[in-house]
Amino acid sequence: MYGVILAGGSGSRLWPLSRELYPKQLLKLNSKKSLLESTFLRLREIMPQNHIFSITNTKHAVDVKTQLSNIYTDALVLAEPCAKNTAPAIAVSAKYIIDKNGDDIILVVPSDHLVKDVKAFKESILEGEKLANEGYIVTFGVKPDSYQTGYGYIKTSKLKNDAFGLKVDEFKEKPDYATAKKYVESGNYFWNAGIFMFKASVFIKALEEYAPDIFKILKEFDFKKQDTIDYTIFEKMPSISVDYAVMERAKNIALIPLKSDWDDVGCWEAIYGTNAKDKEGNVKIGNVMCEDCKDSLFYGSERLVAGVGVEGVVVVETSDAIMVCKKDNTQDVKKIFDKLKEMKDEAHLIHTTVYRPWGYYTNLGRGDGYLTKLISVSPKGQLSLQSHDHRSEHWVVLSGTARVTLGDKVFMLKAGSSIDIPVQAKHSLANPYSEELKIIEVQKGDKLSEDDIIRYKDIYGRVKA
C-alpha cells in the first residue's frame, strides 16, 4: 500500500496562527507534533515510511520537507508547480506511483486533520483495503454527531453482502441547517472526510472515463524518466476537485464508516473543542491569566494574554496580530484574512517569526532604512551562500559559535563578537556545533526585502541549477 498526503492549504481559517505561507498543517496545535507530522506518523502505522509521500504547492514544499525530515530523512515531497485543486494532484500521485513502482493500492489523506485513535483508524483503512482490492474507489465517512453545515455529506445504502462497506448513492454539498438535520436523523448519511483509497489503475481508469481532459494530460508525464512535476504539462490541467471530477460521477464508489475520532480542525471553535478545559470551560494555551471568564479559548504565543469577565470568545495572540472573535463566529475569521490579502497587508501572508530549513528568524523591529532580526541557526544548520544588492548586514553573536564565510575568508565568531557584511559581498552563516546559534542581524539599506537575495549554494536545494 502507498500513502499520499495532500499538504496544500491556504491558512485562512486559523488566522492569525496560520498564514498563507504557514498553513494549518504545519501548526503544532494539540501536541508537540504538527498535524502534518501526526498524519505521517499515523500512516507509518499502516505502511512502510518510504511508501508515504506528500504533495504540496511550491511555496510550502520547503516547510513540508523540513518538518517531515525530522521523522524520516528521505521523506518524499512532490511540489505542484501551480495550484490545481485535488483531482490533478491525486492523478499525478497515482501516475507517479504506477511509473515508479507499478500498480498498487493508494490511500489519500488530507494533511491537516486530527485523529487521536490511530488503532481504530488503521482498522478502518484495512477494511477499506479489501474493497479497494475488489475494484472499488473507497471513501471514508464520519458518522455525524451534530447537524454540521460546514461539511459535505455522503448518502449511502446497503452494499450487497459486504460486512463493512456501504454503497455510495450521492455526494451532497454543504447543506443548510434544516437539510443537515434531515440528513443526520435519517441515519444513512456520513460526513465527507476527504480520505480516499483505490487501486492506482482503477483511479486512472475512472479518470479516462469521467475526466478525460485530466487523463489526456496525465499521459504526458513519464515518472520513469523524471522526478519532478513539469510546469508546462501541469499548468494545462483543469482546476477541479477529486469529488467533482471522479467521486460524484463514478459508479464503483463504496464507503467505510471511520471507526476512529476525526476532526478537520477547520476553525478556532474546533481547536477549542479538541483541547482540555479548566472547570470554567476555558482552554488556556501559553501565558494566560483569567478573571471570571467562561467557555473561552485563550491562545498566547509570546505575550501575556489576560481575560476579564468574557464568555464564549476566542483570543489569539501572535507576534504581529491579535484576534478576538466570538466563539460561534470563528468561520468569519476568513473574512479578515481575505481583507488583509486584498489590502496586500503582509499579516495574512507571514508571521513575524519565519521558519526556515536551517532554523528561524524573528523580525524585531523595522524603521527607515533598517531592519533588525533575531536569527537562530539549528545545530549543523547553514544558511545559503548569498549576497544582497541593496543592503549591508551587521551580525552580533549572542550565543553559540558562528562559522562565517565572507568572500574567500572563513571566520569563527564567538558570543559577543560582531562582523560587518558589506553590500554585494558573498557570505554564509553556519552553525557547525551542537548548541543553538543566535545572532542579531541589523540590515541597512534603501531596499530591505526578502527577495533581495542571490543564492549561490544551498545545502537544502534552494538553488536552481
Add this chain to the structure above:
Amino acid sequence: MYGVILAGGSGSRLWPLSRELYPKQLLKLNSKKSLLESTFLRLREIMPQNHIFSITNTKHAVDVKTQLSNIYTDALVLAEPCAKNTAPAIAVSAKYIIDKNGDDIILVVPSDHLVKDVKAFKESILEGEKLANEGYIVTFGVKPDSYQTGYGYIKTSKLKNDAFGLKVDEFKEKPDYATAKKYVESGNYFWNAGIFMFKASVFIKALEEYAPDIFKILKEFDFKKQDTIDYTIFEKMPSISVDYAVMERAKNIALIPLKSDWDDVGCWEAIYGTNAKDKEGNVKIGNVMCEDCKDSLFYGSERLVAGVGVEGVVVVETSDAIMVCKKDNTQDVKKIFDKLKEMKDEAHLIHTTVYRPWGYYTNLGRGDGYLTKLISVSPKGQLSLQSHDHRSEHWVVLSGTARVTLGDKVFMLKAGSSIDIPVQAKHSLANPYSEELKIIEVQKGDKLSEDDIIRYKDIYGRVKA
C-alpha cells in the same frame, strides 16, 4: 493663586496601557497631550505657570518632570520620598507655598482627570476663589448624570445667601447602586471630584484642629532653608487621605458645582465613553480591523488588532500584554494587575518601551545571557556617563549620528557603524544633532538588569551629590 497637581497613581486600572511605573496621568489617551500635560495647561489658563507645581512619588518624578518640561522648562516637581496618601502631600505643599511665598489661595487638582471645557472649568474655579477668600475650604462637585457606584458622593444644602456655593453636609463613601440612585434622585448630592481650594493658612489651621499628628510633623519642615522633602521627617507622617483627615471633619467646607465636563477616566469603560465611535458603536485606536463587531473598544499600540463578531468588549494590545475584558467589568482589570504584582511579574510594573528624559528604549528580545534594545535618543538628548559591572554592550547605529564617550576618548559614529563597550568601561551616548538617533544595543553578561548601573554625570540630575 497657586496650583498643586497631585501626580501620584498606581497605574492599575488602565492596565495594560498603564503600569506601576507609567501610570494613567502620563498616558496620551484622548489627545496628543497626556492627562498630566493637559492638567498643567488647564491650570495655566488660571494662574502663572511658575505658580503651578506637581507633587508625586520618587519613582514617577523623572517622568513627570520630563513631560512638564516640554511645556515649561522650569516646572517645579516635588518628590515625596515615600507614599503617604493625599493629606500629607497636600499639607507639605501648603507649607512649601507659605514658606516660599507667604499665605495665598491654593487650588489642588488630580493629574489624571479629563476636562475638555477649560473655560467653564476656569469660571467655577474663580467662583470658588471668592469662597476660599472668605475662609472656606472649597471642594468642587460634579452634578451626577448616572447612578455611579464608583465615586464618592457629597451631600449639600443651601449656603446662606451665596450665589454659587453650597454648604457641605456630609461626605459619603462609594455607595451601592440603590443608595447611589437615591442620592442622585434627591438632587442635592454631587460626585466628589477630588478638587479642592483653600487659603494655605486655613488648611494648616484645619490640620492643627482635625489632624494634629500631621500638623506636628509638618512644623519640622522649613522650606525657607530646603527645597526637597526630607525622608526622615516625611516618613513619620500617617498615611491618610485628605477627605478623611480634613474634609469630613472640618465645619467650614463649601461646594462649588463644576460647570465644565469632567471624567476621571478611571477605567477602560470611561476611555470608551470619552472617544468618538463608528456607526456600530466601536472605538478603534491604532491598527484595527473589525468584522461585525458592536459597542466595543479596540486599542492597538503596535500590532494589528482584529475583532470578529464581538459585542461590548474592550481589547487592549501593548508590546508585552494583551487584555480582553467585558466592557462593564473593566473595574476588575485591577484584579489582574494585583495578581501580577503578587506574582512579581514585571508586566504590572513596566512596559517593553520605557521612556527616559533623553528619549526611550524598547526591549526587543531577551535570552540566556543577552538582551537586545532599540534605543532612541532625542535631539540634544544625552544618556548619563555610566558603567556596568556585569555586562558588556555592543551598539549599532541605525540612523542619526552618535557621540560616544568611551573612557577618555570621544567618537562620532554614523549610521551603520558599531562599537563595543567593555564591562566596567565608563561610557556615554549623546545625540548632538537635530535628527533622532537610533541604535540597537546588544547587552551581554551574567546579570542584565536596570540596576547594574553606576552613574557619574547626568544632565537630568539623576546623580546624587
